[in-house]
Amino acid sequence: QVQLQESGPGLVKPSETLSLTCSVSGYFISSAYYWGWIRQPPGEGLEWIGSIYRSGSANYNPSLKSRVTMSVDTSKNQFSLNLSSVTAADTAVYYCARKVHGFDIWGQGTMVTVSS
Amino acid sequence: EIVLTQSPGTLSLSPGERNTLSCRASQSISNNQLAWYQQKAGQAPRLLIYGASSRATGIPDRFSGSGSGTDFTLTISRLEPEDFAVYYCQQYGSSPWTFGQGTKVEIK
Numbered sequence: 001q002v003q004l005q006e007s008g009p010g011l012v013k014p015s016e017t018l019s020l021t022c023s024v025s026g027y028f029i030s031s032a033y034y035w036g037w038i039r040q041p042p043g044e045g046l047e048w049i050g051s052i053y054r055s056g057s058a059n060y061n062p063s064l065k066s067r068v069t070m071s072v073d074t075s076k077n078q079f080s081l082n083l084s085s086v087t088a089a090d091t092a093v094y095y096c097a098r099k100v101h102g103f104d105i106w107g108q109g110t111m112v113t114v115s116s
Numbered sequence: 117e118i119v120l121t122q123s124p125g126t127l128s129l130s131p132g133e134r135n136t137l138s139c140r141a142s143q144s145i146s147n148n149q150l151a152w153y154q155q156k157a158g159q160a161p162r163l164l165i166y167g168a169s170s171r172a173t174g175i176p177d178r179f180s181g182s183g184s185g186t187d188f189t190l191t192i193s194r195l196e197p198e199d200f201a202v203y204y205c206q207q208y209g210s211s212p213w214t215f216g217q218g219t220k221v222e223i224k
Contacts, residue, residue, distance in 0.1 A: 046153075046161065046204055046215040061212045062117070101166035102151030102208060104173075109160050 002026040004096050004107035012090075012114050018083040022096030022107060023076075030054050030074040034099040037070065037081045039092040040109075047092075051099055052079055086114045118143055118207050120216035128224040135192040137219045139205035144185045146209030152181055152190045155218075156201045164203075165190060195221070 008020035022035070029035060036051035050060035052070040060068045069082040083090060091114045097103035119142040129135055139150070148168040153161035163172040165181035168188055178193040192199055200223050205216040 045217050046206070048206075048213045048215065051213070059211050063212075095160055097160075099208070101149075101170070102163050102172075102206060103153075103161070104163045104166070106160035106162075 002098065002105050004098065004105060006094060006096050006107045006110040008094075008110060008112070010111060010113060012086055012112060013116050014087055014114055015085055018081070018086050018090060018094075018112055018114075020081045020094055020096075020110065020112070021078050022080070023078050024098075025077070027098075028074075029072060029077055029079060035072070035079045036097050036099050036103060038095045038097060038103070039090075040095070041089075041092040049081065049083075049094075088114050090114050117212055118145065118210055118214050120205050120207060120214055122203075122205060122216035122219045124219060125217075126220045126222060128222050129195055130224045131195050131197055133195050135195055135199075135221060137190040137203055137221075139183075139188045139190070139216050141186040141188070141207060145188075145207045148184050149207060149209035150181075150183070150188050151206045151208065152179075153204045153206065154199075154201045155204065161204060192221075197223075 003025045005023045012018045034051040037049040052058040058070045067084045072079045093109040095109045096107045098105040121140045123138045150168045152165040155161040169181045180191045202218045202220045
């Protein structure tokens with residue numbers, strides 16, 4: 001079955017860049033669909049960060065657009081998130097997900113803390 | 117940006133009860149591209165409903181979605197113990213895709 005797994009540092013210093021990768025198994029990301037990133041600060045709700053298509057075309061949340069870059073690596077069946085100039089407000093669980101009609105498959109999430 | 121407002125914030129119910137959650141959008145959602153998710157503590161959200169009323173794969177038929185335009189509802193016909201969780205609506209018809217703030221369904 002389709003599975004997604006996030007990976008990356010759990011601790012990032014303020015002003016640095018948060019980098020996460022989502023590895024996809026059971027499905028070729030080059031086949032179709034959008035792939036997205038969503039985050040959830042501790043005790044809060046969900047925030048869509050952005051989504052990327054297999055072609056590399058991306059769509060970002062305007063609230064984060066100036067700091068976000070997403071990319072796709074079809075050879076590794078992965079897609080990635082970079083969030084620059086992080087602050088404590090970026091501390092959250094970060095999820096990657098597949099978007100078909102809504103986000104139908106999610107990774108387990110990875111906690112990223114921004115702290116010096 | 118479409119703002120989604122969910123009500124109520126918290127519902128206290130007993131197993132076996134019927135439950136209706138509301139999601140209201142600040143403007144009409146294109147093609148009823150509205151999804152509902154269930155999230156339990158420490159877990160990723162799980163897709164329940166997409167397209168306002170279509171059940172996702174493997175979702176029990178006690179979950180149903182309805183609505184169009186700006187007003188949508190999720191109904192759980194008979195609450196099972198495993199249904200106590202937080203529920204979110206999300207629109208994916210207009211960018212930026214947005215989530216509601218969530219409704220917590222707790223055991224009475």
